Structure formats: C-alpha cells, structure tokens
Amino acid sequence: MHSIYPAAPADDTAQWNLGPVIQALRSSREDKHKIRHNGRVRELPSREALTTIVNGLSAALFPTHYGRPNLTDESIDYFVGDTLNTTLNRLSEQVRRGLLFSAPAHAVPAGDEEGGANDDAALAQQARDITRAFAASLPDIRALLVSDVQAAYAGDPAATSVAEIMLCYPGTIAILYHRLAHQLHALGAPFLARLIADIAHTLTGIDIHPGARIGASFFIDHGTGVVIGETAIIGQRVRLYQAVTLGAKRFPADASGALIKGTPRHPIVEDDVVIYAGATVLGRITIGAGSTIGGNVWLTQSVPANSNVSQAQMRND
Numbered sequence: 177m178h179s180i181y182p183a184a185p186a187d188d189t190a191q192w193n194l195g196p197v198i199q200a201l202r203s204s205r206e207d208k209h210k211i212r213h214n215g216r217v218r219e220l221p222s223r224e225a226l227t228t229i230v231n232g233l234s235a236a237l238f239p240t241h242y243g244r245p246n247l248t249d250e251s252i253d254y255f256v257g258d259t260l261n262t263t264l265n266r267l268s269e270q271v272r273r274g275l276l277f278s279a280p281a282h283a284v285p286a287g288d289e290e291g292g293a294n295d296d297a298a299l300a301q302q303a304r305d306i307t308r309a310f311a312a313s314l315p316d317i318r319a320l321l322v323s324d325v326q327a328a329y330a331g332d333p334a335a336t337s338v339a340e341i342m343l344c345y346p347g348t349i350a351i352l353y354h355r356l357a358h359q360l361h362a363l364g365a366p367f368l369a370r371l372i373a374d375i376a377h378t379l380t381g382i383d384i385h386p387g388a389r390i391g392a393s394f395f396i397d398h399g400t401g402v403v404i405g406e407t408a409i410i411g412q413r414v415r416l417y418q419a420v421t422l423g424a425k426r427f428p429a430d431a432s433g434a435l436i437k438g439t440p441r442h443p444i445v446e447d448d449v450v451i452y453a454g455a456t457v458l459g460r461i462t463i464g465a466g467s468t469i470g471g472n473v474w475l476t477q478s479v480p481a482n483s484n485v486s487q488a489q490m491r492n493d
Contacts, residue, residue: 221273221368225266227375232263233356237318241342260314264307271360272303274368306363317355320392324351327393331415347396350382357386388422390414391447398453405442411465414445417453425459425476446481 235243236259239252247255276299328341328348335341341348353376361369369386377383381400384390388404391412396402401419404410408422424441443457446465451457454472463469464481472487479485 219273219276221270221371223371223375225270226368226371229263229267229270230353230356230372230375232259232266233314234352236260236263237314237321238342241339260311264311267310268300268303268307271306271365271368272300274365274371275299275303277367278365302364306360306365309363310359313359317359320355321352323392324348324355324394327395327413327415328397331395332397345399346380346382347399347402350376350380350384350396350399350402351390351394353379354384354386354388354390358388358390361386388442407438407440407460408442409444411445411447411449413448415450417451417471419454420451421456421458423456423458 231242236256239247239255239259243255243259325338325341325348328345329335329338332341335345353372357369357372357376360366360372366386373384373386382396382402384402384404385406385408387406388408388410390404390410391414393413394410395415396417397415398418402416403421403423405423410422422443422445427441428436428439430436440460442460444460444462445451445457446463446467448466449463449469450467451463451469452471452473455469455475456473457463457469457475459476461476461478463475464479464483466481467479467483467485469475469479470484470486473485475485
C-alpha cells in the first residue's frame, strides 16, 4: 500500500535553506537584538513545574478537596507531610531560578569559577530561606482562604456547598493562586509570583497582580475579566463581580520619559464594599467602607463611606 503522504526529503535543512536563517537568528540573539537579563544565559522558571507546585500546595492546604478524597484521620497527616516535602523542594528550585532575574547581578571575573560557585551557593541559600518562610506562612494562608470560601457561600444564593465553591468557582481558584503568589512576592520572589499569577489568569480569566493587598473574606462572583492592579489595597468582606477593573488612571514618568515603577496608582477599597459588573475604578482613590458601586460605572474620584454610586449619577456629573 502506498502512503498518501509524500516522503520527507533527505535533508530538511537544505530544503528550507535554513543555514542563513539560523545564522541571522544567532546574530539577532547575540548582537543586534540581545535581551538576555544582565547579558547572560539564565535558567528560566518552569510554568509546568509551577503548576505542579500550586497543585501540591493546594492539596496540602485542603487535602480532601484538592488531594485525595479517600484520606482518613490516620493517613491525612502523612499525606500532607509527604506532599509538602516534595512540593517545597520543587518550589525552592523554582525560587532560585526566579531570583536570577530579580537579584542584583554579581560581578564575577571571567574564569573565576570559585567566585561563581559562591554566588550560586548564596542564591540557593536565599531560595531555601524564602521557601522556609513561605512554608511557615501556610497556616495563615489557609485561614484567609477559608474566609474567602465562607464569603462566597454566604454571598451567592446559587452556591449549594463548600465543595462546589472550591471546585467550580473560578474566583475561588484565582484567589487561591493569589494568596500563594502574594506571599512569595512579599518574601522577595516577585518574578515567580508573577508567573503564578499569570497561570491563574490563563485558568480563570481573572488577572490579579501578586503585589495587590487583599483582606479576608474576599469574593469574586463569576469573575471573568476582573483586573486588579499591583498597588491596589482591598479591605475585608469585599465583593467584586465580573469585568471589574481596579486600575491606574495615569502612569508617572521620570525626566527621561521612562515610567516610574512601583508608585501607588491603583484604588484603595475599604471594608464591606460591593462593586458590580463592568465597573471601572481608576487611580489612587479611596472607595469608602460600606459603599456600593453600580454596574458599568466609570469612577476616578474618591467616594465617602456608605456611598451608593450608579451609572446614572455618573452621567449627571
């Protein structure tokens, strides 16, 4: 029987005349358009490894929901300990790789192998220290996540069980990823935290920068299209609906025109605020405690506590 597919040529490289292309790409990488961090080849953190790590952390935090449903009182602690040990070893390596892109470059003379080894050892120790501190914070992270799940159950009449919220609500998944990423960000692993946040964005359609500070009992209902910027501060018992943006109004620049990084430019949302679908809240403004921001409102000015802001009011202004 004859194959319906043509036979591959003996030399695919020759078929596509790849020699000049490969050489031009090398020239672009090494000379014309070099973008390597500090000019060096680096080990990148792995998105696949980070996905495995977050799954492991989730299983350790909530063993029967994200781990194994058949765990018993006798086996659950062993499962948690074994899962954490494996997961934290993996995490430490990814933290080390991430630090290569956030730690200041160390000037090591060419050929100074001992200096390079010392530098690598110091970075590995820093990664272990960050991972150890992160592990110590897991009980507090779990307490926050339980408050988030309870807020979702109390705030959504469609919710039938805690298990449904934990397994089926994209807002819950996004918050879980954020709580983990935020702690890593705070401990000095911002690049790794940003990658974890981006994985959550891919999974849920919810984009939360790991630098955002979010209080307990946080609930995102439906969730698709929610954006929360780096310097946003959100109080306790806050509820957001889909397509809400907590963003920046403008981006300050220095004398040369380069954007100034890290300045407070996103909203402060105080306790017990509800922001309905499609609302856009921009700039370093404050939404006072107990306020309600209606759907599709465009808000760029602070509002006092217990305000009720509607789209009609904004049009009248």
